Amino acid sequence: MSGDQLHNDSQIDSGSRTNDSHKHKDKHKDREHKHKDHKKDKEREKSKHSNSEHKDSSEKKNKDKDKVKHKDGSSEKHKDKHKDKRKDEKSKSSSGETKIKMEKENGFASPPHIKAEPESNHCLSPKHNKSLKRERDDDDADFKPKKIKIENEKKAKKKKQDQEDIKPKKKTKDKRGAAADGKKRVKKEPEEKWKWWEEERYTDGVKWKFLEHKGPVFAPDYEPLPSKVKFYYDGKPMKLSPQTEEVATFFAKMLDHEYTTKDIFRKNFFKDWRKEMTSEEKSILTDLKKCDFTEMSEYFKAQSEARKQMTKEEKLKIKEENERLLQEYGFCVMDNHKERIANFRIEPPGLFRGRGDHPKMGMLKRRIQPEEIIINCSKDSKIPPAPAGHKWKEVRHDNKVTWLVSWNENIQGSIKYIMLNPSSRIKGEKDWQKYETARKLKKCVDRLRNQYREDWKSKEMKIRQRAVALYFIDKLALRAGNEKEEGESADTVGCCSLRVEHIKLYPEMDGQEFVVEFDFLGKDSIRYYNKVPVEKRVFKNLQLFMENKQPEDDLFDRLNTSILNKHLQELMDGLTAKVFRTYNASITLQQQLKELTNPDENLPAKILSYNRANRAVAVLCNHQRAPPKTFEKSMQNLQTKIDSKKDQISASRRELKSAKADAKVRRDEKTKKCVESKKKAVQRLEEQLMKLEVQATDREENKQIALGTSKLNYLDPRISVAWCKKWDVPIEKIYNKTQREKFAWAIDMAEEDYEF
DNA sequence: ACGCGGACTTAGCAACATACCG
DNA sequence: CGGTATGTTGCTAAGTCCGCGT
Numbered sequence: 145m146s147g148d149q150l151h152n153d154s155q156i157d158s159g160s161r162t163n164d165s166h167k168h169k170d171k172h173k174d175r176e177h178k179h180k181d182h183k184k185d186k187e188r189e190k191s192k193h194s195n196s197e198h199k200d201s202s203e204k205k206n207k208d209k210d211k212v213k214h215k216d217g218s219s220e221k222h223k224d225k226h227k228d229k230r231k232d233e234k235s236k237s238s239s240g241e242t243k244i245k246m247e248k249e250n251g252f253a254s255p256p257h258i259k260a261e262p263e264s265n266h267c268l269s270p271k272h273n274k275s276l277k278r279e280r281d282d283d284d285a286d287f288k289p290k291k292i293k294i295e296n297e298k299k300a301k302k303k304k305q306d307q308e309d310i311k312p313k314k315k316t317k318d319k320r321g322a323a324a325d326g327k328k329r330v331k332k333e334p335e336e337k338w339k340w341w342e343e344e345r346y347t348d349g350v351k352w353k354f355l356e357h358k359g360p361v362f363a364p365d366y367e368p369l370p371s372k373v374k375f376y377y378d379g380k381p382m383k384l385s386p387q388t389e390e391v392a393t394f395f396a397k398m399l400d401h402e403y404t405t406k407d408i409f410r411k412n413f414f415k416d417w418r419k420e421m422t423s424e425e426k427s428i429l430t431d432l433k434k435c436d437f438t439e440m441s442e443y444f445k446a447q448s449e450a451r452k453q454m455t456k457e458e459k460l461k462i463k464e465e466n467e468r469l470l471q472e473y474g475f476c477v478m479d480n481h482k483e484r485i486a487n488f489r490i491e492p493p494g495l496f497r498g499r500g501d502h503p504k505m506g507m508l509k510r511r512i513q514p515e516e517i518i519i520n521c522s523k524d525s526k527i528p529p530a531p532a533g534h535k536w537k538e539v540r541h542d543n544k545v546t547w548l549v550s551w552n553e554n555i556q557g558s559i560k561y562i563m564l565n566p567s568s569r570i571k572g573e574k575d576w577q578k579y580e581t582a583r584k585l586k587k588c589v590d591r592l593r594n595q596y597r598e599d600w601k602s603k604e605m606k607i608r609q610r611a612v613a614l615y616f617i618d619k620l621a622l623r624a625g626n627e628k629e630e631g632e633s634a635d636t637v638g639c640c641s642l643r644v645e646h647i648k649l650y651p652e653m654d655g656q657e658f659v660v661e662f663d664f665l666g667k668d669s670i671r672y673y674n675k676v677p678v679e680k681r682v683f684k685n686l687q688l689f690m691e692n693k694q695p696e697d698d699l700f701d702r703l704n705t706s707i708l709n710k711h712l713q714e715l716m717d718g719l720t721a722k723v724f725r726t727y728n729a730s731i732t733l734q735q736q737l738k739e740l741t742n743p744d745e746n747l748p749a750k751i752l753s754y755n756r757a758n759r760a761v762a763v764l765c766n767h768q769r770a771p772p773k774t775f776e777k778s779m780q781n782l783q784t785k786i787d788s789k790k791d792q793i794s795a796s797r798r799e800l801k802s803a804k805a806d807a808k809v810r811r812d813e814k815t816k817k818c819v820e821s822k823k824k825a826v827q828r829l830e831e832q833l834m835k836l837e838v839q840a841t842d843r844e845e846n847k848q849i850a851l852g853t854s855k856l857n858y859l860d861p862r863i864s865v866a867w868c869k870k871w872d873v874p875i876e877k878i879y880n881k882t883q884r885e886k887f888a889w890a891i892d893m894a895e896e897d898y899e900f
Numbered sequence: 901a902c903g904c905g906g907a908c909t910t911a912g913c914a915a916c917a918t919a920c921c922g
Numbered sequence: 923c924g925g926t927a928t929g930t931t932g933c934t935a936a937g938t939c940c941g942c943g944t
């Protein structure tokens with residue numbers, strides 16, 4: 145019934161769909177889909193275990209009586225770019241055999257135990273969330289930065305450090321901290337840290353009232369090579385003009401990287417290099433193959449070797465110089481407070497290397513001149529001077545944005561910015577708000593889920609697609625998937641931009657029904673591979689969406705991120721696709737922590753539990769990393785240690801035994817004591833062994849999973865802080881110094897009973 | 901609606917710094 | 923004390939999403 149029905153229905157509209165889903169703009173000439181880079185992806189490949197379904201109570205009662213059709217007039221606009229054969233070897237990717245065992249950890253993020261709280265209105269009502277705190281009074285009279293509170297941070301810090309270095313009386317003060325971060329120079333923060341989270345916030349898009357900074361630091365000028373370092377063309381030495389030589393050095397420095405052997409890289413490089421050449425050079429240097437950079441390359445290797453061999457003093461000097469630069473340019477004043485800048489250096493010139501199969505790899509990233517720089521600061525601030533003999537492109541005073549400096553980048557034509565550090569108020573507030581939005585989603589996620597399940601039955605194709613896509617985003621934490629211009633970057637996709645070739649449907653597989661196999665490259669060309677059983681209705685819809693389409697056609701041809709987000713916005717104020725990732729990540733952490741933490745276990749075991757919870761999130765979000773180069777070896781080392789520890793234990797046991805025997809015979813105080821101490825020794829060793837084993841497990845499980853990204857971007861830090869408080873785990877075990885700075889707000893405000 | 905520029909978040913990797921081991 | 927394993931920071935590419943102009 146429903147199947148046939150659907151089928152028929154779909155034919156009604158398949159006409160129109162097929163029509164345009166097959167007309168392709170021909171802008172996509174061809175792209176050679178080589179995907180050589182797949183090696184890496186393969187290595188990382190893993191199969192995620194299937195996730196459990198949302199509760200699917202209402203399943204049976206919905207028959208597919210509805211008609212599916214496109215609303216006529218509905219934009220027949222297809223995202224019909226992908227014509228060419230993007231078929232590539234992906235298919236041969238053996239389905240996830242490498243898999244990382246994670247059992248339920250990677251389960252679907254929605255915990256069953258969250259009951260629907262009764263505030264649908266909460267979510268519906270637009271614009272009511274307003275602020276976490278009172279609004280900031282905007283006519284705040286004395287908001288001008290007359291006095292800068294933390295102005296002496298620098299000095300204070302310095303002094304502190306000195307102190308520290310001199311007399312390590314740190315222990316008293318920072319006993320908990322000492323363990324986790326450096327024992328010696330525990331850098332002290334300035335006494336009273338500014339708690340911006342206790343202040344009112346701006347409304348109406350104003351980001352600051354006062355902003356002063358020193359401008360960017362430019363890349364050092366090019367220093368020509370010593371004349372003894374030769375470049376050869378066709379076997380003959382050739383002196384290059386400085387600009388030409390500079391670009392040549394970029395290539396030389398990459399010589400032993402694999403990508404200098406790639407055609408696209410070489411082609412792009414050579415084309416851009418030639419643009420830098422004098423006409424004479426241009427006429428001579430016509431073939432990259434005849435260019436010999438090896439002497440240059442050797443020279444740079446020697447240089448970096450020499451750098452490593454520098455004496456302590458030399459190194460210290462460099463360090464001091466860097467520190468000076470940081471102190472001068474690394475901070476700004478924003479609204480009365482000195483704040484750290486994230487990236488105060490302009491990106492130096494070099495050869496572009498995108499990630500994955502990037503069509504622009506090898507292109508020359510130009511050196512940026514002051515004349516290309518836009519400075520943003522407040523009118524009444526001291527405007528940073530341009531370098532001598534130069535001027536800025538523009539100085540503007542836009543307090544509706546957060547950046548201090550911007551420039552255009554020549555590879556993608558995008559804008560680059562200098563902005564503040566994550567510890568800054570402006571970033572922190574935003575981050576906090578992000579988690580508040582996710583918590584708001586928590587309150588209405590059940591309603592939303594019911595909604596999209598209903599929409600699977602809609603008669604409008606567009607709505608069905610939207611609903612299925614949303615299901616994926618929710619269940620699998622996929623990214624939204626904006627359209628990308630073809631040929632501008634690597635061919636990667638997200639949910640809305642999935643193509644037919646990226647999924648395979650299996651009505652039945654390994655005893656499970658309705659399995660969808662995903663295999664595509666996502667952000668940063670990281671492979672997403674997963675086999676998921678889905679609800680029947682989803683499965684049927686997918687079949688419908690795929691009817692009469694080519695592999696390179698869009699799966700959701702009536703959907704894009706803008707349509708989806710518009711819909712989400714209507715369901716909940718502030719809701720967009722990425723909120724689901726945040727929500728599902730955070731709720732998974734919370735729930736996993738609850739599940740995995742064993743109150744009786746010791747500290748290392750608790751931390752392992754935390755890492756496992758964290759890992760469950762990383763798996764959900766597909767945060768992968770290349771296995772560390774030294775992984776096997778370090779694993780082996782650890783095993784050796786474990787083995788020797790075991791030996792020690794048995795030796796120690798034997799001693800204990802004989803001591804006991806001895807004690808039985810001699811029955812004096814001394815031997816008794818001896819037994820006791822042997823007993824202790826065994827215990828201690830066993831504890832050490834445990835710790836090592838835990839470490840080994842942790843590391844093994846972490847082989848190709850990156851925890852950092854989720855920790856930094858997806859997990860409400862208050863969950864972690866609360867967990868630490870609850871179980872008496874020092875926060876330093878979970879967050880390093882940078883992370884503690886970024887999450888200072890959460891550390892300060894979350895209590896042990898915090899609920900996401 | 902749509903396409904695009906702009907602003908801002910999220911991402912993995914490499915270089916660097918520090919802890920650790922023999 | 924030097925060399926290596928491990929943790930941290932810097933770097934910048936690659937996403938998301940919004941708002942504007944058409």
